[in-house]
Amino acid sequence: xxxxxxxxxxxxxxxxxxxxxxxxxxxxxxxxxxxxxxxxxxxxxxxxxxxxxxxxxxxxxxxxxxxxxxxxxxxxxxxxxxxxxxxxxxxxxxxxxxxxxxxxxxxxxxxxxxxxxxxxxxxxxxxxxxxxxxxxxxxxxxxxxxxxxxxxxxxxxxxxxxxxxxxxxxxxxxxxxxxxxxxxxxxxxxxxxxxxxxxxxxxxxxxxxxxxxxxxxxxxxxxxxxxxxxxxxxxxxxxxxxxxxxxxxxxxxxxxxxxxxxxxxxxxxxxxxxxxxxxxxxxxxxxxxxxxxxxxxxxxxxxxxxxxxxxxxxxxxxxxxxxxxxxxxxxxxxxxxxxxxxxxxxxxxxxxxxxxxxxxxxxxx
Amino acid sequence: xxxxxxxxxxxxxxxxxxxxxxxxxxxxxxxxxxxxxxxxxxxxxxxxxxxxxxxxxxxxxxxxxxxxxxxxxxxxxxxxxxxxxxxxxxxxxxxxxxxxxxxxxxxxxxxxxxxxxxxxxxxxxxxxxxxxxxxxxxxxxxxxxxxxxxxxxxxxxxxxxxxxxxxxxxxxxxxxxxxxxxxxxxxxxxxxxxxxxxxxxxxxxxxxxxxxxxxxxxxxxxxxxxxxxxxxxxxxxxxxxxxxxxxxxxxxxxxxxxxxxxxxxxxxxxxxxxxxxxxxxxxxxxxxxxxxxxxxxxxxxxxxxxxxxxxxxxxxxxxxxxxxxxxxxxxxxxxxxxxxxxxxxxxxxxxxxxxxxxxxxxxxx
Numbered sequence: 001x002x003x004x005x006x007x008x009x010x011x012x013x014x015x016x017x018x019x020x021x022x023x024x025x026x027x028x029x030x031x032x033x034x035x036x037x038x039x040x041x042x043x044x045x046x047x048x049x050x051x052x053x054x055x056x057x058x059x060x061x062x063x064x065x066x067x068x069x070x071x072x073x074x075x076x077x078x079x080x081x082x083x084x085x086x087x088x089x090x091x092x093x094x095x096x097x098x099x100x101x102x103x104x105x106x107x108x109x110x111x112x113x114x115x116x117x118x119x120x121x122x123x124x125x126x127x128x129x130x131x132x133x134x135x136x137x138x139x140x141x142x143x144x145x146x147x148x149x150x151x152x153x154x155x156x157x158x159x160x161x162x163x164x165x166x167x168x169x170x171x172x173x174x175x176x177x178x179x180x181x182x183x184x185x186x187x188x189x190x191x192x193x194x195x196x197x198x199x200x201x202x203x204x205x206x207x208x209x210x211x212x213x214x215x216x217x218x219x220x221x222x223x224x225x226x227x228x229x230x231x232x233x234x235x236x237x238x239x240x241x242x243x244x245x246x247x248x249x250x251x252x253x254x255x256x257x258x259x260x261x262x263x264x265x266x267x268x269x270x271x272x273x274x275x276x277x278x279x280x281x282x283x284x285x286x287x288x289x290x291x292x293x294x295x296x297x298x299x300x301x302x303x304x305x306x307x308x309x310x311x312x313x314x315x316x317x318x319x320x321x322x323x324x325x326x327x328x329x330x331x332x333x334x335x336x337x338x339x340x341x342x343x344x345x346x347x348x349x350x351x352x353x354x355x356x357x358x359x360x361x362x363x364x365x
Numbered sequence: 366x367x368x369x370x371x372x373x374x375x376x377x378x379x380x381x382x383x384x385x386x387x388x389x390x391x392x393x394x395x396x397x398x399x400x401x402x403x404x405x406x407x408x409x410x411x412x413x414x415x416x417x418x419x420x421x422x423x424x425x426x427x428x429x430x431x432x433x434x435x436x437x438x439x440x441x442x443x444x445x446x447x448x449x450x451x452x453x454x455x456x457x458x459x460x461x462x463x464x465x466x467x468x469x470x471x472x473x474x475x476x477x478x479x480x481x482x483x484x485x486x487x488x489x490x491x492x493x494x495x496x497x498x499x500x501x502x503x504x505x506x507x508x509x510x511x512x513x514x515x516x517x518x519x520x521x522x523x524x525x526x527x528x529x530x531x532x533x534x535x536x537x538x539x540x541x542x543x544x545x546x547x548x549x550x551x552x553x554x555x556x557x558x559x560x561x562x563x564x565x566x567x568x569x570x571x572x573x574x575x576x577x578x579x580x581x582x583x584x585x586x587x588x589x590x591x592x593x594x595x596x597x598x599x600x601x602x603x604x605x606x607x608x609x610x611x612x613x614x615x616x617x618x619x620x621x622x623x624x625x626x627x628x629x630x631x632x633x634x635x636x637x638x639x640x641x642x643x644x645x646x647x648x649x650x651x652x653x654x655x656x657x658x659x660x661x662x663x664x665x666x667x668x669x670x671x672x673x674x675x676x677x678x679x680x681x682x683x684x685x686x687x688x689x690x691x692x693x694x695x696x697x698x699x700x701x702x703x704x705x706x707x708x709x710x711x712x713x714x715x716x717x718x719x720x721x722x723x724x725x726x727x728x729x730x
Contacts, residue, residue: 055629167568201586221567222567255613256614260420268574292620
């Protein structure tokens with residue numbers, strides 16, 4: 001797909017990557033700089049995307065200056081923003097803060113990542129918006145970080161990894177939603193996470209393809225939990241983006257939840273509407289990687305089964321590798337009005353982004 | 366739906382329930398009779414279906430003679446077999462043997478349940494077939510039980526609860542598949558299970574509706590594991606029934622697995638064909654409870670997206686309650702040939718059942 005004249009694009013999933021522990025030193029208190037310099041502790045030791053897996057990075061995304069794919073603003077500008085004529089790009093920094101067991105170390109690192117995001121990404125590039133990295137394993141500390149930076153105009157979302165030690169509907173996380181709604185931020189639940197517990201209900205898988213394909217099930221568990229625990233009843237302005245999840249599983253989940261809610265709603269009397277209504281009102285999903293059928297007609301059926309043209313938001317998932325050419329990045333054969341909604345209008349409404357034509361942005365092209 | 370003249374029905378999911386621990390005493394060695402009489406140990410303390418949940422039992426299924434729904438052959442005959450003119454009914458006894466920590470106690474109880482199934486269900490009712498209850502948490506003991514009774518013509522399947530401590534593709538379970546294929550038995554992976562670990566990848570849910578609706582995700586993890594670990598490559602004659610699972614999630618799972626297999630197949634070189642081909646060759650699903658959309662047209666789309674007319678098998682899930690009248694038990698608007706396949710032909714081929722017209726069975730109506 002070539003970006004058409006005046007066709008707005010909002011890319012809801014671009015990954016910026018902390019290139020090295022030392023990158024964060026200017027943003028860390030002296031105690032942690034000292035601690036990280038003198039010990040083997042360098043922050044999270046794991047990440048969501050194994051180097052060398054075919055899905056992890058497109059081959060041309062390694063910066064010529066060194067560093068991992070996604071760590072260089074100039075390359076991100078060229079490959080993610082310019083290549084699409086993108087009006088806004090939403091950064092999701094999948095820094096695995098949730099695997100840091102030291103609570104105050106985790107909080108300090110999260111703050112440092114966010115200050116680095118402001119200095120290295122948001123200030124030099126006005127097309128970018130970002131997600132707050134928070135120590136989600138300690139919701140009170142996460143809420144504190146949201147309160148510290150939630151008023152910064154560059155942040156539009158709080159990043160939560162979909163894999164977590166407890167389901168996100170659980171009361172322990174509600175302080176995060178309270179803080180997010182206080183600052184009018186969305187919650188972005190994103191592929192991956194390193195919480196320590198296995199990614200399936202039946203223990204550890206043996207191979208990465210199981211974890212990768214199976215992540216759709218983790219998302220489904222979280223969506224069920226958010227609705228059934230009444231999160232959207234308690235926080236009626238809360239908006240949740242489901243990111244890098246696929247979406248063809250959603251109609252089946254809505255049908256199943258709606259049906260069983262009819263039989264079992266007595267135990268969750270606060271869930272007053274059909275679960276699918278909560279989903280359509282509060283949840284949005286990014287499109288890449290598309291868990292797409294080989295027959296495009298089947299994908300059109302699924303999109304129709306969603307029962308709303310407002311659920312999907314465009315994403316490239318840069319620098320991860322899901323398509324070879326831009327022409328493969330977007331579902332084919334959709335009505336023009338729906339295409340516009342997916343490419344920009346749904347995200348603009350969801351993230352409360354001001355409209356500006358792609359050609360109006362002074363930094364553009 | 367009224368059973369039509371000469372329309373064969375094979376019901377692939379009828380639940381027979383052990384009414385009380387003492388029921389098993391005639392089939393237990395003296396040591397265990399003594400142990401259970403003198404201690405508080407009465408076998409599994411949990412079951413898959415909370416009493417009183419709307420999905421657990423239809424209101425008229427409690428036997429007039431007492432005991433839990435599903436424990437009385439006369440009532441099962443009347444409500445499950447006669448009501449449908451059923452040619453064959455497959456019993457799935459969801460006796461939660463997997464929660465018994467004592468390995469030899471678990472094995473003894475499983476054997477007792479199976480001997481009770483022969484005496485109380487299979488011998489008096491030739492329309493019934495049954496699933497072997499095995500201590501799946503100890504695959505070597507499970508294989509021994511399969512070898513003990515796998516030659517009995519009443520058993521057509523080995524029952525595995527979908528919730529398990531490890532994923533079923535794991536090598537630790539292969540001795541079960543080896544024994545099952547040795548006796549030409551199917552594997553039936555069934556809703557529920559009490560393995561001790563939580564039913565989601567993110568810990569324990571707070572409410573039963575989460576567990577009930579979320580069971581579809583547990584099934585999906587198991588299907589991924591079986592394929593990716595190469596179970597069907599190692600046991601090319603293995604057949605797996607997915608029971609009480611819903612099926613509208615399957616097209617999305619096939620698409621996602623096929624797509625990611627293209628990118629990540631290098632780590633699992635034994636998976637030589639697209640994952641969806643393994644599913645279509647080796648896996649079947651029962652239809653109740655249907656995770657059905659409100660619009661029947663959408664259900665027809667999903668059934669078409671399955672890409673095979675051989676995947677679905679009729680079930681009532683008796684005595685659980687998913688529909689008020691038989692007319693609601695079967696998807697509407699399917700072609701007659703597909704309807705025949707779902708109602709009997711797919712199950713007949715899968716379970717290797719001899720054809721006999723419903724009017725030919727001497728015990729029938």
